[in-house]
Amino acid sequence: MTDDLVLRRQVCFALYAASRALTDVYRPILDEHGLTYPQYLVLLVLWERGDEAPTVSELGARLRLDSGTLSPLLKRLETAGFVDRTRSARDERRVEVGLTAQGRALRERMDEVPRRVARATGLTEAELIGLRDTLTRVTETIHRQKEQ
């Protein structure tokens, strides 16, 4: 069954290519605000948390990114003025990541972004939901397996 080793048959390549293609759609939009796509994901988490100011590892759990990725990324978001980082008073090991006024203000200006991107995929609303749920299931299956 050597034919399985053919690029166009591989789900994995389709996933890899589609992920980069979608990032291509985001790039010019986010660029107007000086953001990268992973930085935008961090802001999405902060926006959805409201005033909770998650720690670095809570952000990491949500996005499945470690401190090696998040530390410098958050430093850049802080330099850009969207975020502030404060050592927790109760536990000096923790760093709480909160939105600045500028970071909160950005949310409204980003309101229509997901719909613009969704339109670019050419999929219907139902297809998008199905795709998202299948992908989420795959991700969770894989991570559940890794835990033992």
Add this chain to the structure above:
Amino acid sequence: MTDDLVLRRQVCFALYAASRALTDVYRPILDEHGLTYPQYLVLLVLWERGDEAPTVSELGARLRLDSGTLSPLLKRLETAGFVDRTRSARDERRVEVGLTAQGRALRERMDEVPRRVARATGLTEAELIGLRDTLTRVTETIHRQKEQ
């Protein structure tokens, strides 16, 4: 409709997370052979071409990667002994990328890899095919739009 700005609603995050999760499945398998996932993709193209020895830009067109990514990657594959690069005689600008004996030999040892990975997704064969086709459609829609 401010609620669209919520992480778990975003297809794009599902795609990003699933792509990294699947790469996680590949990593330990490819690691046994000293390969990274993008290097494996390059080998997939070379295996499927047989004796054709595509140029760097043909590889790039297939994988949607540019010379900035491929040049150093191919240099590493050459150092590892899987690939050779030769300037084309007819057009000195072109570099043809061919498999070494070691690169060809690797193919057999990789035979069952796609099935192992497919199993890790927890999806049925039909779901995998549907997913792949949807993703391919998305990628092609996006790239068609970019061309004008």
Add this chain to the structure above:
DNA sequence: ACGAGATAGGTTGCGCGCAATCCAATTGCG
């Protein structure tokens, strides 16, 4: 109260991705 282990986050190093730039080879147009 104290010392071993766990935990949180930062740093380093490396390999992508991608934009921007550069150079050499080729093409094409007058």
Add this chain to the structure above:
DNA sequence: CGCAATTGGATTGCGCGCAACCTATCTCGT
């Protein structure tokens, strides 16, 4: 033929992702 424009590939720079390692802080058992 001759020169401008194009093409193919390499290089540089930067921001992820991720592994490996480090330090500071906290927890918990005794």
